[in-house]
Amino acid sequence: MASSPGPSSEAGDVQLTIGVEWEFLFAFIPGYEFKVLEDGPGDPCGRPLVTLPCEHPLFEPVAARRVAQSLRPHLAGFSPGKIETIWDMRVKPYMRGYADHWMVKLDRSVGGYPGGEYHFTGLELTSPILRESDPQLGAMLVEATRALTRHDRVKRNETCALHVHVGVSGEEGWDMLTLKKLASLLWLAEDRLARLCHPDRSDNVYCLSLAKTSMLAVYTIEPGDPEDTTEINTWLAPLFGEAASAHAETQQRLTKLWSAKQRLILATMLRETCAGSLRYNFKNLVTQVLGESEAPNGPLDKRTVEFRMMDMTFNGKLVHAYTACCIRLVHCAKDLGIGEYQVLARELLKPETEYTIWQLLAGIGLDKQHIDELEKWAANGYEDPLDLPLAGADEAGIVQAQ
Secondary structure: OOOOOOOOOOOOOOOEEEEEEEEEEEEEEEOOOOEEEOOOOOOOOOOOEEEEOOOOOOHHHHHHHHHHHHHHHHHOOOOOOOEEEHHHHOOOOOOHHHOOOEEEEEOOOOOOOOEOOEEEEEEEEEOOOEEOOOOOHHHHHHHHHHHOOOOOOEEOOOOOEEEEEEEEOOOOOOOHHHHHHHHHHHHHHHHHHHHHOOHHHHHOOOOEOHHHHEHHHHOOOOOOOOOOOHHHHHHHHHHHHHHOOOOHHHHHHHHHHHOOOOHHHHHHHOOEOOOOOEOEEOHHHOHHHHOHHHOOOOOOOOOEEEEEEEEOOOOHHHHHHHHHHHHHHHHHHHHOOHHHHHHHHHHHOOOOOOOOHHHHHHHOOOOHHHHHHHHHHHHOOOOOOOEEEOOOOOOEEEEOOO
16 A cells, blocks of 8 residues: 555554446447347457347347346356346345345436447446455456456447445444545545546536535525534644635635534535536435435435546556545545644645646555556546447447457
8 A cells, every 4th residue: 555644544444335337338230129240240359249129118128138148257256246237126226125236227327329330328337335345346346347348349438437436334434524524625636636537527417516516616605603613623724724815715615514513414515506416426425314214216325425527438447546546535534633634635725736636646545556547547638548449330439358
């Protein structure tokens, strides 16, 4: 583990849970029935063409079942290794019934225009609940990502994303102090963290800015002092120091955040003000407060903070690197003491030219191999070097398994 400004992820008995979501496009050609055309047009990776009856209302479950079937032998060696589709599980998304399953399901937020002879349907691969402490975590993420491309013609475009959910184990889960520290770090680091993704991600309606479009960012802060200023005076106010005048609005809005006493209030402040989703999603914490009977879609139980900023990639090492980055950010919020936390936050008040994204990643203790992978991704213009054209299609997007 690389050095960090505070305790490493091995410190204490706190364990993080991980969930990863891969959004992608499944390529097919319209037909009268589902059929695998082994003798279809050539493909650089030797994958067959698939025909789907796209006018049939159930063609999307057929596409998902095809992907699940392709992935099954590659995931069978891991624990958990079961994979199903949301239709075969017969449960609503995010219910407890599939926490130990990989899942393939429809994703209507993902879209692609027909290219050449191909049509596309948006799908999502969702991991089961994974453990940070699992020695197979990295290998599992790499293999799941690579396996997507081994048997089926899939692609990614600007609508596709990689989402990472991070939760805290135990009955109590997230404590308010950790959530305030994490939200403040993400608020201050948002522009730097955006350097890890293609610039187009910042314009995506499902990846809105926390510091520009959240409730806390948009609405006027009512004057008045919080009832209890102990945490504010101990953790937040000192980190601004002499820079307080230059960052007066930021300090004012974060002070309002730190005055929250309940997860419901905090999650409400950190939610979007319009259609779409923020790039750092705290809404999944609200069901802990509402309770199962009051949750709008049934017994949801994610209990996670969702990192939604990353582009979809079929590079397994990059998926592992970004997931590790999310884990380290949470550990900094969870583990850093007052002095260490304020040192890190003060660095984020500097101009980006004085404290770059790469210095930030080193500062939070991300392993050098992961930093190198993310830096290579940015240097290559956020294009996967394994991208290959779909045979017979007009646009690029197929990725060859490495």
